[in-house]
Amino acid sequence: MSQETDxxxxxxPAPLQLNEVVYEHGHTREVLPYDKVVKRYxxxxxxxGAPSGDYDRLQAAIRGxxxxxxGRIAAALHAVEQQLQAEKPxxxxxxxxxxxxxxxxxxxxxxxRPGSWEAGDFLDLVWTVSPNVGGDxxxxxxxxxxxxxxxxxxTSPAGYVExxxxxxxxxxxxxxxxxxxGAIAQDWLLDLDRIRVWAASKTxxxxxx
Numbered sequence: 644m645s646q647e648t649d650x651x652x653x654x655x656p657a658p659l660q661l662n663e664v665v666y667e668h669g670h671t672r673e674v675l676p677y678d679k680v681v682k683r684y685x686x687x688x689x690x691x692g693a694p695s696g697d698y699d700r701l702q703a704a705i706r707g708x709x710x711x712x713x714g715r716i717a718a719a720l721h722a723v724e725q726q727l728q729a730e731k732p733x734x735x736x737x738x739x740x741x742x743x744x745x746x747x748x749x750x751x752x753x754x755x756r757p758g759s760w761e762a763g764d765f766l767d768l769v770w771t772v773s774p775n776v777g778g779d780x781x782x783x784x785x786x787x788x789x790x791x792x793x794x795x796x797x798t799s800p801a802g803y804v805e806x807x808x809x810x811x812x813x814x815x816x817x818x819x820x821x822x823x824x825g826a827i828a829q830d831w832l833l834d835l836d837r838i839r840v841w842a843a844s845k846t847x848x849x850x851x852x
Contacts (some may be wrong), residue, residue, distance in 0.1 A: 688803050689802040693796065697792050698813055702817055705827060706790070707784055711785075713768075714787060716775065718773050718785050720752065721773035723752070724769060725800075733748070748763065748766055755803060755804075755806065757760060759839060761811070765806060772838065775831075818842065819846050824842050827842070
């Protein structure tokens with residue numbers, strides 16, 4: 644086999660230079676080079692994966708919290724929003740003249756994928772579920788660990804960890820071990836279809852039960 648046809652011998656493509664990288668806006672589809680993204684939207688931090696140690700700490704605390712886990716996660720997320728002085732983003736209009744910026748609910752914890760369905764359901768968890776979690780119900784360990792980890796995900800100078808898809812990945816192993824979202828959520832949360840489906844979105848069967 645010649646070098647030209649042997650895939651193990653092919654020359655790797657040259658890496659892109661930073662000024663050659665382009666970004667596509669999720670709604671407008673406008674394509675911008677990195678320097679213009681920085682100028683218009685900066686300061687810019689990279690989106691990074693969650694450290695494996697964070698997965699381990701969260702999953703251990705989730706297992707310990709049992710069926711109270713999902714509500715406690717919502718409460719911890721809301722506490723981080725308050726630390727960041729965030730306000731509940733308005734709902735997307737359903738009628739009348741709609742400006743492009745109104746189609747994306749902007750929030751500090753959905754900076755990674757603000758226009759995705761996961762982000763929309765995640766915001767419902769943060770802003771709709773958390774007010775219904777009583778202070779006397781909080782699992783202290785999960786609540787404390789959640790606030791610590793989620794604050795770092797949102798504010799670390801090293802990079803931003805995307806919440807809306809990362810958290811279901813954290814939940815997935817525990818949900819699959821317990822044979823459904825009922826292992827981490829109380830009945831009143833299981834009745835919220837969007838929340839249940841979001842929580843199960845990275846599990847083996849995606850069914851929510």
